[in-house]
Amino acid sequence: MNPTDSSSDHEIIQLYSHLLRLSPKEKTTRLLLATLKNLLSSNRTSLLPVAVFVRLPALLSNLSGRHLTDPDLLEDLKYLSEILEEYTKTQTTFDQYAAELQSGHLRWSPPHRNPTFWKENARRILDESNGALPKKLAEIISKAWENDKQVLAIACNDVGHLVKELPERRAQLEKLGLKTRVMELMADKDESVRWESLRAVGEWLRYTFDD
Secondary structure, eight states: OOTTOHHHHHHHHHHHHHHHHHOOOHHHHHHHHHHHHHHHHHOHHHHHHHHHHTTHHHHHHHHHTSOOOOHHHHHHHHHHHHHHHHHHHHOOHHHHHHHHHHHTOOOOOGGGGOHHHHHHHHHHHHHHHHHHHHHHHHHHHTSOOTTOTHHHHHHHHHHHHHHHHOGGGHHHHHHTTHHHHHHHGGGOSSHHHHHHHHHHHHHHHHHHTTO
16 A cells, blocks of 8 residues: 555545544554554645544544543644644535545435535536546446445435536546446446436436437
């Protein structure tokens, strides 16, 4: 795993947050917090949203309630708590959505169902960081998700919203294979996936005869 790779960093934040939940030993907790501090302090823009998405602030709050004595650990805990608190005060819905997408795992968080969110952010989603977010969406939807089909349903929902808000950008999404994949999912065995893919394809079909 290349530590400079952003997707790897996202995975590390998720993994270390998970390990923190399980860590009974102060020594291990200290190591995990020190690593998180290094990562988050050097990549605030891209990684603080991920830390919030994986509920690191609540986890740190729980840790603060434990009887911890290591001074380095306590210092790192205080630092992390402060930068995350500062960040959450200014975090936007777009930040939340982008962090969720970058995490590689979708859930029905509020932005997905919010028409206002899509009206205000669809263009930014397609343009931000040279189209990194739709590429990530394409990566997510390309997987089978046999044990968590709702991820596919949510991804189809998002594709449909993007087409609805920016029909003139359909080609960008098609180049990423999103149209083909969404059409494939119309035959998925999961009902919610079929329904959301049908809705997304419906958005595309609105414009078929105008091309």
